[in-house]
Amino acid sequence: MERTPEPTLEPTFERTIATRISAQGHDDTAGIARIHELSDEAKTSRARKAAGVCVGIGVASLFIPLVHFVLPWLMLIIATIVYGKVVKQGAILLAATGPCPGCGARLEVAEQTLEWPIEWNCGGCRKRTLTQPAIAIATGIGEVKQDTTEAS
Ligand SMILES: [Zn+2]
Numbered sequence: 001m002e003r004t005p006e007p008t009l010e011p012t013f014e015r016t017i018a019t020r021i022s023a024q025g026h027d028d029t030a031g032i033a034r035i036h037e038l039s040d041e042a043k044t045s046r047a048r049k050a051a052g053v054c055v056g057i058g059v060a061s062l063f064i065p066l067v068h069f070v071l072p073w074l075m076l077i078i079a080t081i082v083y084g085k086v087v088k089q090g091a092i093l094l095a096a097t098g099p100c101p102g103c104g105a106r107l108e109v110a111e112q113t114l115e116w117p118i119e120w121n122c123g124g125c126r127k128r129t130l131t132q133p134a135i136a137i138a139t140g141i142g143e144v145k146q147d148t149t150e151a152s
Helices: 038-063 066-085 140-149
Strands: 014-021 027-038 092-101 106-109 118-121 127-131
Touching: 014 092, 014 118, 027 127, 092 118, 106 118, 106 127
Parallel strands: none
Antiparallel strands: 014 027, 014 127, 027 092, 092 106, 118 127
């Protein structure tokens, strides 16, 4: 029992950054995004859990006639793929908001795995918007940090 509480989302890894929201045919608007960077421990824990679900499905399928010839093996392969994918996810987008470049309505991007640019369809005008960090991330997301104070 070396494992005590689960590595949940530690607040120290959370930060707010300034973003630029763009939509085709409109001027960019400024927004903000709250992101949570995952520690290495959290990354492997998430990956293990995701892979575990796949293995679980594979094991459960052992009891289904015919399906059990294929699915368990397939799920093992999928589990390794999922593990490799999830373990690479470095950050989670907790929330992103800002005015829609098209209609000005407030965009409320839901929590998801962080991947720049964030695609989001405006609820007001149905336009596809792209949210990116306001500062080019040439040297990685960590460099964006200093500019968060100027977000407003
Ligand atoms: Zn809109």
